[in-house]
Amino acid sequence: METYLEGVKKQYSYYKHLGDQTLERLSEEQLFWKYNDESNSIAAIVKHMWGNMLSRWTDFLTTDGEKEWRQRDAEFEHDVYSKVALLEIWEAGWKCLFDALESLTEDDLNKTIFIRNQGHSVTDAINRQLAHYAYHVGQMVFVGKMLLGENWASLSIPKGDSIKFNTEKFSKEKVKVHFTEEFLKSKK
Numbered sequence: 001m002e003t004y005l006e007g008v009k010k011q012y013s014y015y016k017h018l019g020d021q022t023l024e025r026l027s028e029e030q031l032f033w034k035y036n037d038e039s040n041s042i043a044a045i046v047k048h049m050w051g052n053m054l055s056r057w058t059d060f061l062t063t064d065g066e067k068e069w070r071q072r073d074a075e076f077e078h079d080v081y082s083k084v085a086l087l088e089i090w091e092a093g094w095k096c097l098f099d100a101l102e103s104l105t106e107d108d109l110n111k112t113i114f115i116r117n118q119g120h121s122v123t124d125a126i127n128r129q130l131a132h133y134a135y136h137v138g139q140m141v142f143v144g145k146m147l148l149g150e151n152w153a154s155l156s157i158p159k160g161d162s163i164k165f166n167t168e169k170f171s172k173e174k175v176k177v178h179f180t181e182e183f184l185k186s187k188k
Helices: 004-025 042-057 072-076 083-103 106-110 122-151 162-170 181-187
Strands: 112-115 118-121
Touching: 004 042, 004 083, 004 106, 004 122, 042 072, 042 083, 042 122, 106 122, 112 122, 118 122
Parallel strands: none
Antiparallel strands: 112 118
């Protein structure tokens, strides 16, 4: 039986993969494109996620998730200038997150941690961050689709292929697997 921690690691991996695929497909110039002055570029979203990940997941069980050293407003400033540098902080944020998850045990899940002095069970804090990162990765994918238009290759079920996809799924025996299993196998 899969544990909560095993399942949540797979979900985080899935959303990282969607972000990875988006970042890979876009040029350096496209990563810094903004729809208007009030919107964020993919680079700004990545930088924000990196800052959030470092703050939330460093000393996850022992210190407040909003670290004193975090400069949240600066996460939206344009001071990362290359795709290489952007990918470095993307990977650093995810490494911090996965290192923290790997250190947890099932016994840790009911402990209380704090984010901005608000208590959360470890499970609630993990779920909070999963939703936050899925939200931002979704923004990245949306911007990527806008930029590439008809050259965008779907990261899930392509438009118009739902019947084909479902026919294939329902032609197989029922099986209990995590929804990311196909992704995780293809990633190896």
